[in-house]
Amino acid sequence: MGIKPSSLRPPWSSPAPPATEGGGTPVWLPHDVVFDILSWMPVKSACRFKSVCREWRALINDPGFVAAHKARAEPLLAIAANSCDEPSTLRLIDMDGHIIKVIKNSHPILRFVCSSPGNLVCVVGYSLETARVLNLATGEATVIHRKFSFMGFGRAAPSGAYKMVSISPSTCEILTVGDDVGWRQTQPLPSSISYNSRPVVVRGVMYLMLAPQLNGDSVTCFDLESEKWNGGIKGPPNIQLHRFDITLEELNGALCMLQPEVGNIYHGTMSIWLLIDSRKGVWIKVYSIPVDPSAYGPIVPLRILRDNGKLLFHVTLKIDEFAVLQIYDPRHRTFTDAPKMLAGDNGGGISFCSLHLDSFLPATV
Template identity: 60%
Template sequence: MGMKLSSLRCPPRSAVVAVSLPPDVVFDILSWLPLKSLCRFRCVSREWRALISNPAFFAAHKTRSEPLIAANSFSDLTTLRLIDMDGKVVKVIKTKDHIFSFVCASSDNIICVLGHSLRQARVINLATGEILVTSIRGTFIGFGRATPSGVYKMVCISTRCCRILTIGDGTGWRQKQSPPPKGISYHSNPVTVNGMLYFASQIHGDSVLCFDLESEEWKRGIRGPPNVEPERCYITLGELNSTLCMMQPEVDNGFTIIWLLTNADKGTWFKLYTIPLDPSTYDRMIPLRMLLDGGKLLFYVTDDSMKLPVLQIFAPQHRTCSDAPKILAGDHGGSIGLCSSR
């Protein structure tokens, strides 16, 4: 016998029991929501509108929504400082071993770094400071979180094989499908975005090689932007506000172009920034964050000789680059990355 529609009616208004949460609980819950949702929730009630408009709430939301800068100094390679976007050091993490560089720069609280002589890869939980994995790196290494399982994996690439290590499962390294017969560019670090590990290619055709961390399989490559030829320039990849981006150095013209991937299947890219940054003056350019302030770009470059990172801000309205405030840049002089640990 089918269910009657009358049985699906809502209970009478008098039967509904209203649940009232304490104001501090509502404050805490709303402060974790995306900005777009908060704009809609301002219309729920006068109380919520007043709460969301409160400067104290805005400060709490900013603290939780904006990533932190993870930085260390060549003068103290065992200390990692987490700095918020206002330049405040919110956490200091001491490690037993040296940290020379970050393998990944994605916004998360689990990071992979290179240590002694750049041959030792370690995975660190920034929330606790615990070292989860220590491994001798191979020819090329990538790191990231698989989707949708959420597990973290380390990928070691050599010319003949591809090995996978799942963090925390205790099974050790596993041999997987060999990389495609197209040349991986060793000038660009691999980047993980939404569960996909991307490698820059140095051969004409597919400019980006793709490895799915969930299925542990190589996927179809992605064509690069129009008129971008990998074999003629050192293109590098990055992650910008949870989207894959590509840096194209224009040595002859003295500027750097940043492309944003808008459709992986069609190989569609959007020219996001044209920065008056001469590629001949730096070794590598890494974008960190697109800021809310007029679409400004926070990035860093490493010097060709000393490899020291310099944190800068590009203002697209004026097409100018300037050094980031000292309070934000800090006394790093070592490695820079992003994380979300508090």
């Protein structure tokens, strides 16, 4: 006898396509079970499942399902590959190594300007005068003339507007992508503050690492929605604020600070701290990583991997080679190269981004 459909059906409810037992007897799955299973599927798989039947197509197109899928989706690894003979490419890869999308570009991508939680990413190449905002869903590129080299990019909350921020010692200018207004002046940095690392954007807030401050604050933050500076945040305990090799990154949706414990960023041990309470300045140390003394550059953390706590990062091992992806196992304090299907070949920037299910669905359902 088949399982009765759940009484908790969504609006599109109708019997789900039957699964079959060993003897071929149909088994009707409750719709909330089908909903839950499909919402954990990768983007590419969910799109393919739309062709199973009309009911599944309606389910996957429904805004409620799209929202649930977005909340559960793992970010995508964005890897730029540059070639002298062919257009550069940006490959979007899920954490299982599946290529979700390949975007061809006419210009090389040397690095990403912050990470992106949505469908737009900002990249820079060899030009000192321009940056490009790439639409991951359509592949379209928007060229933006840069104001200053010190620049952040991110998505404001709750409006969802993408904004680019350029900072100089005396001014701060902001541009909202797509509004045709261009650069405009906004609240400048406080006159007593200087900075010593690239901006990082996390959940709609841009963070800057500060030069040593008398009050002990080591990070300042700029809210992309209100376009105002919101004061300073104290760093982790016993941090050496006089050092200029402390950097900020985004890690699993949180702000993290990289602090050399012994030696410097190229030798010794690197601590990685996560900010868990910005109001009280509470940080937790999640990794203490031995640094390869032969490496040309410092490690750049990308993602704490789900379920096993291992750290995916990239590092430049030699001056004449591109960065490579590696995985650090904190339990055994060992390093391994990332699987070839995940790392591939890159000749430019590496970052994380998001490309959600709604990018592949019709604008109206």
